Structure formats: structure tokens, C-alpha cells
Amino acid sequence: MTAIAPPGGGKPAAARRFSRRDLTFDKISLMVVFLGVPVACYIIFVVSPFLQAFYYSLTDWSGFTPERHFTGLSNYRKLFTDDIFLHAMRNSITLVIVLPIVTIVLALILASLVTVGGLSHGPVRGLRNSSFYRVVSFFPYVIPAIIIGIMWSQIYDPSNGILNGALTKLGFHRFESYPWLGDESTAMIATMFVIVWGLVGFYMVLFVAAIKGVPSELYDSARIDGAGRFRTAVNVTIPLIRDNIQTAYIYMGILALDAFVYMDVLNPGGGPNNSTLVMSQRLFTTAFTKGQFGYACAMGVVLAVITRLFSAVVFLVNRLTGGTNDVAE
Amino acid sequence: MNSVTSGRKTTTGDKVVGSISHTLLTIWSLIVILPLLWTLMSSFKTSSEIFSSPFSLPSHWNFHNYANAWTSAGIGSYFVNSIIVVVGAMVLTMVLGAMCAYVLARFRFFGNRAIYYLMLAGLTFPIFLAIVPLFFVLKSIGLLNTLPGLILTYAAFALPFTVFFLVSFFKTLSQSIAEAAAIDGAGEWRTFFQIMLPMARPGLATVAILNYVGLWNQFLLPVALNTDPDKYVLTQGMASFASQAGYAVDFGALFAAVVITVLPVLVIYLVLQRQLQGSVSPGTNK
Numbered sequence: 001m002t003a004i005a006p007p008g009g010g011k012p013a014a015a016r017r018f019s020r021r022d023l024t025f026d027k028i029s030l031m032v033v034f035l036g037v038p039v040a041c042y043i044i045f046v047v048s049p050f051l052q053a054f055y056y057s058l059t060d061w062s063g064f065t066p067e068r069h070f071t072g073l074s075n076y077r078k079l080f081t082d083d084i085f086l087h088a089m090r091n092s093i094t095l096v097i098v099l100p101i102v103t104i105v106l107a108l109i110l111a112s113l114v115t116v117g118g119l120s121h122g123p124v125r126g127l128r129n130s131s132f133y134r135v136v137s138f139f140p141y142v143i144p145a146i147i148i149g150i151m152w153s154q155i156y157d158p159s160n161g162i163l164n165g166a167l168t169k170l171g172f173h174r175f176e177s178y179p180w181l182g183d184e185s186t187a188m189i190a191t192m193f194v195i196v197w198g199l200v201g202f203y204m205v206l207f208v209a210a211i212k213g214v215p216s217e218l219y220d221s222a223r224i225d226g227a228g229r230f231r232t233a234v235n236v237t238i239p240l241i242r243d244n245i246q247t248a249y250i251y252m253g254i255l256a257l258d259a260f261v262y263m264d265v266l267n268p269g270g271g272p273n274n275s276t277l278v279m280s281q282r283l284f285t286t287a288f289t290k291g292q293f294g295y296a297c298a299m300g301v302v303l304a305v306i307t308r309l310f311s312a313v314v315f316l317v318n319r320l321t322g323g324t325n326d327v328a329e
Numbered sequence: 330m331n332s333v334t335s336g337r338k339t340t341t342g343d344k345v346v347g348s349i350s351h352t353l354l355t356i357w358s359l360i361v362i363l364p365l366l367w368t369l370m371s372s373f374k375t376s377s378e379i380f381s382s383p384f385s386l387p388s389h390w391n392f393h394n395y396a397n398a399w400t401s402a403g404i405g406s407y408f409v410n411s412i413i414v415v416v417g418a419m420v421l422t423m424v425l426g427a428m429c430a431y432v433l434a435r436f437r438f439f440g441n442r443a444i445y446y447l448m449l450a451g452l453t454f455p456i457f458l459a460i461v462p463l464f465f466v467l468k469s470i471g472l473l474n475t476l477p478g479l480i481l482t483y484a485a486f487a488l489p490f491t492v493f494f495l496v497s498f499f500k501t502l503s504q505s506i507a508e509a510a511a512i513d514g515a516g517e518w519r520t521f522f523q524i525m526l527p528m529a530r531p532g533l534a535t536v537a538i539l540n541y542v543g544l545w546n547q548f549l550l551p552v553a554l555n556t557d558p559d560k561y562v563l564t565q566g567m568a569s570f571a572s573q574a575g576y577a578v579d580f581g582a583l584f585a586a587v588v589i590t591v592l593p594v595l596v597i598y599l600v601l602q603r604q605l606q607g608s609v610s611p612g613t614n615k
Contacts, residue, residue: 049459114354133354144590164383258455300458
């Protein structure tokens with residue numbers, strides 16, 4: 001199963017079929033150069049490392065010695081008895097379950113408010129100043145993730161951060177020097193909030209564009225049939241943009257399974273009692289600090305398998321719940 | 330709830346829904362803006378002011394922290410490295426991506442679909458799977474810890490998205506113009522560079538913007554493949570500065586460095602936001 005849906009888009013400009021007399025030198029030289037260079041570059045730097053990773057995962061290679069021994073599946077066996085890795089895997093799975101749903105629901109709500117939250121008579125339209133909200137919400141997306149992380153680690157700072165400062169001012173003195181990222185019970189939630197903060201705007205803008213692509217007659221007729229705003233959102237908007245939602249869900253899931261930047265800057269060591277350690281972080285340390293390259297590659301394979309499983313599940317759910325552009329209930 | 334019969338008047342329901350919507354959106358906007366403003370304000374404070382209260386305004390509005398961040402923390406040179414790498418990779422990936430997408434979109438030949446799906450597959454695997462072998466690929470060709478090595482890797486990893494996007498874009502371009510060019514005697518090469526490429530400008534601009542954001546924010550590739558501090562790119566330099574600041578405790582300079590990194594991108598975004606927001610949709614809703 002291929003993850004992202006192939007672009008069925010575009011006008012049906014049928015590609016030209018070759019007949020024998022079309023094969024001029026001109027055309028062949030163009031195709032060889034235009035395909036050859038990019039594909040070679042792609043194979044060397046992208047495809048071959050992916051394939052090598054599968055092979056290295058079956059060896060005990062340390063990377064800095066030339067010899068490596070084929071050890072079969074022993075790396076994998078070791079992985080599934082490695083408590084720290086299993087802990088990291090659980091954290092990653094938590095992220096991939098929680099982050100997409102929270103981000104996308106929030107983005108959908110904001111997008112609906114902006115696009116169809118306006119008056120209930122006359123043409124369906126958005127709120128006043130909606131472009132202001134849209135522009136502002138998109139801000140975090142243009143800020144590098146690492147900077148978002150640095151900013152929030154200062155905001156969460158137990159004694160000098162604005163969060164505890166504000167909470168203390170409001171009378172919650174128990175937060176006077178509460179370590180949001182240093183306490184096992186809040187570290188993960190605080191980190192997830194940062195990731196959501198950074199990405200909601202992007203998906204909101206994506207959904208706003210999708211909703212604007214829906215023919216407005218559909219909204220008008222839903223309104224004439226007496227549907228309120230909430231019903232319109234649930235029964236008209238969501239079914240019509242469900243392909244966008246599916247794409248967004250998969251992007252967000254892949255991102256949640258990575259999450260390396262945010263984790264690395266907010267809690268470099270994996271957080272209190274490894275409560276925010278994720279697979280990608282563990283992989284990086286295993287490879288570049290400990291030099292266990294074969295073992296790290298096995299982690300990479302597990303991560304890739306989970307990523308594929310995730311997109312397969314999203315596709316399956318979309319199919320099973322009737323992934324057609326059907327406005328009916 | 331709201332019926333059409335309510336006529337031209339703004340109904341109470343509308344007012345309620347409208348104000349609830351505005352309230353929610355305003356709350357979200359504040360959640361986005363306040364951290365940014367606080368960072369901006371803190372960037373003018375001295376470390377001792379930062380320690381005394383998170384709310385206090387700086388006593389002197391000067392650019393001392395900025396000068397420190399730019400020179401002693403080396404943000405200036407990270408900035409230059411980032412620009413070199415991102416511009417180099419952008420040019421490379423746009424040229425290679427446009428060429429590859431053009432052939433895939435316009436000609437039908439054996440293996441066309443195979444190459445297309447091979448590209449697509451690259452989008453769906455985590456970079457983490459490739460990172461360890463990639464380290465050794467670059468090492469074996471002598472490009473580890475070099476900016477050209479980073480440029481090539483960035484470009485290669487941006488290629489699948491570029492091709493994926495541009496294939497669907499080239500398909501929407503009219504074939505008849507290319508055919509007219511052929512009848513007028515233009516060769517395939519000339520048709521591409523003088524006719525199809527200029528026609529594809531809107532699509533190219535969109536991919537360029539999205540690639541720019543992605544490459545500028547890239548973190549894993551430089552951290553793993555470019556470990557020489559003199560060649561750090563901005564994201565990497567900021568990460569190391571932030572972890573050092575824990576010891577040297579120049580938080581004012583850290584905030585200033587954050588502002589230096591964010592401001593140019595934010596300004597470009599505000600200038601280009603119409604194009605950018607328009608460009609998010611065609612790439613993803615296909």
C-alpha cells in the first residue's frame with residue numbers, strides 16, 4: 001500500500017504515447033539527462049541508505065571497524081527485551097495516537113469558525129477579520145521547530161518562565177517554581193502542547209483552503225434544509241474534505257513518530273525517568289553516541305514499520321467509514 | 330436553530346455564535362502571540378533582570394544582547410552557513426525536480442510509473458531509517474562535515490516532494506502549446522527551457538516556498554552529518570547555543586538569538602503570506 005494518495009489531479013492531458021518515429025536523438029538525450037541525473041542523485045542519497053539500513057540491522061556493526069558479522073535477527077530480539085527502547089516505543093505510540101487527533105480537531109474547529117462562522121442569512125461567509133486570525137495562527141509554522149522548543153523551554157522555566165510567573169500572579173502559589181518539564185506527570189503533556197502549538201496553524205490554513213474549495217451552493221442548500229452550523233460542519237464540511245483530513249492525519253502522524261527536534265531541545269536526556277524519551281532520540285544516541293550502528297538500524301526499521309502501519313490504519317479507517325465524497329449521513 | 334425565515338436582521342443566535350467564535354479565535358491568537366512578544370521583550374533584558382521577574386520591562390532598550398548573540402555566540406556565521414546550504418540545495422532540487430517531473434508528466438515510457446512510485450516511497454519512510462547509512466555514504470565520498478555534502482543531501486531529500494508536486498502541476502499545463510512549439514521547430518530541450526518552464530512558474534514558486542520552509546528548519550540532517558562547529562547551520566548552532574547557555578547563563582543573548590532567527594522569516598512570511606497561504610492547498614489536497 002502506498003501511503004500518500006497519488007495525485008489523480010490535473011486536467012486529463014494524456015501523456016503522449018511514443019510511436020517509433022518519435023524516438024529522435026533530441027528526445028532521447030533529454031530524457032536520459034532529465035531522468036538520469038535526478039534519479040541517480042535520489043538513489044545514492046535516499047534509496048540506498050534506506051536499503052542499507054535493512055542490511056545493517058542484521059549485523060553487529062559498530063561502524064568504525066571494518067569487520068561486521070551477520071547476526072540475523074539478534075538485534076531485533078535484543079530490541080524487544082530492551083526496557084528503555086520499549087519505553088521509548090510506548091511514548092512514541094502515545095504521541096502518534098494523541099497528537100494527530102488533538103491537532104486536527106483543533107485545526108478543524110478553528111478553520112470552521114473562520115470560514116463559516118459568519119451570519120446565518122445571506123451568502124455563507126466567514127467571520128470579520130478572519131484573515132487576521134489565519135495569518136496569526138500560521139506564525140508558528142514558519143518558526144523552526146528548534147526555536148519553538150527553545151522559546152518554550154524558557155516559558156516553562158521553573159523560576160524565570162512566564163508561565164509560572166503568570167500562574168503565581170493569578171494566585172496559584174503552588175506553581176511558584178513548578179518544573180513543568182522536570183516532573184514526570186507533566187513533562188509529556190507540556191511537550192505535546194508545544195508540538196500542537198507549533199503545528200495547528202498549518203493544518204488550519206490547509207483546511208481553510210479546502211473548505212473554500214467546497215462549492216458554496218452545498219452550504220446554501222444545507223442551510224435551506226434547516227441545518228444549523230454544527231450540523232453543517234459535521235455533515236457537510238467533514239465528508240467533503242475528508243481526503244484532506246486523511247492526508248493531514250498521515251503527515252501529522254509521521255511527524256509525531258519523529259518528534260526528535262522538540263524532544264531533543266525540551267528534554268535532551270529523555271525527560272525525568274525517561275518519560276519523554278522517544279524512539280528517534282534513542283536511535284540517535286545508540287548510533288552517534290554509543291556507536292552501535294547495527295542496533296540503531298534495527299530501531300530505524302521498527303520505526304519505519306510503525307510509520308507504515310500507522311498510515312495503513314488511517315487508510316483502512318477512512319475506507320471502512322465510507323471514504324467517498326458522500327454528503328449523505 | 331437558525332432558520333432562513335429570520336430575514337435580513339442579524340439574529341441573536343448570530344450574535345452569540347459570532348461572539349463565541351471571535352472569543353475562541355482571539356484566545357488562540359493570544360496563545361500564539363504572547364509567547365512571541367514575551368521573547369521579544371526578554372531579548373532586551375539583562376540576565377539579572379530576567380532572573381528578577383518574568384514580567385518586568387527592560388530598564389534600557391538597547392541592542393547589547395543582539396551584538397553578543399551575533400558575534401560571541403556566532404549566530405552570524407551560522408546564519409551565513411544556513412543561507413549557503415539552503416540556497417544551494419533549493420537551486421539544485423528545483424532544477425533536478427523540475428526536469429524529472431517534466432519527463433514523468435509529459436512522456437509515457439516503460440518504467441515511468443515505477444520511477445514515480447519510487448519517488449513517492451521516499452516521502453513515506455522516516456529519515457531516521459536512512460540516517461546511519463547516510464553518514465557512511467557521505468563519509469565514503471569524502472563529503473561528511475562539508476557544506477557541499479549537506480547541500481546534496483538536503484536536495485536529495487527534498488526531491489520526492491518536489492517531483493510529486495510538480496508532476497501533477499506539469500500535467501495541468503496544456504500539451505497543445507508544447508506541440509505548437511514542436512511544429513514551429515523547437516527541439517525538446519528548447520521547448521522545456523523556453524516554453525514549459527516559464528509556464529510552470531506559479532507551480533515552481535509554490536514548491537520553492539514550501540521547500541524553503543522545510544530546508545531552513547531542517548535539524549536532523551545537519552546534526553548527524555555536519556558536526557564541525559565552524560560549519561554549523563542556524564538550527565544546529567541555536568541548539569548548541571541553548572545547551573551552552575545553561576552554563577554560561579547569558580539568557581539575554583539567547584532570547585536575542587531567537588529573535589534574530591525568527592524575525593527575518595516572519596517578515597518574509599508577512600510579505601508573502603498571500604502566496605504562501607494560497608500555495609498550501611494545491612500541494613496537499615490532491
